[in-house]
Amino acid sequence: MTADPYAGYTKLRIERPAPKVLRIIMDNGRMNSADHAMHAELARIWRDVDQDPDVNVAILTGAG
Numbered sequence: 877m878t879a880d881p882y883a884g885y886t887k888l889r890i891e892r893p894a895p896k897v898l899r900i901i902m903d904n905g906r907m908n909s910a911d912h913a914m915h916a917e918l919a920r921i922w923r924d925v926d927q928d929p930d931v932n933v934a935i936l937t938g939a940g
Contacts, residue, residue: 881924881927881928882921882924885921886913886917887902887903887904887914887917888900888901888902888903888917888918888921889901889903889939895930896930896931896932896933897932897933897934897935898925898928898931898934898935899934899935899937900925900934900935900936900937901939902914902918902936902937902938902939903938
């Protein structure tokens with residue numbers, strides 16, 4: 877079993893609603909404001925998605 881490459885994210889929640897689909901949910905409290913930490917995670921997540929052979933589609937959405 878391999879480690880989850882998305883486990884370290886704190887401002888982004890990750891779901892897999894269907895095979896090969898990754899839902900990235902911005903979850904940063906009120907209005908999902910993008911603070912420095914969320915900006916850093918948004919920059920980093922695309923590298924992880926690019927290296928994930930189990931993802932063909934990534935959906936970016938806000939919580940709520």
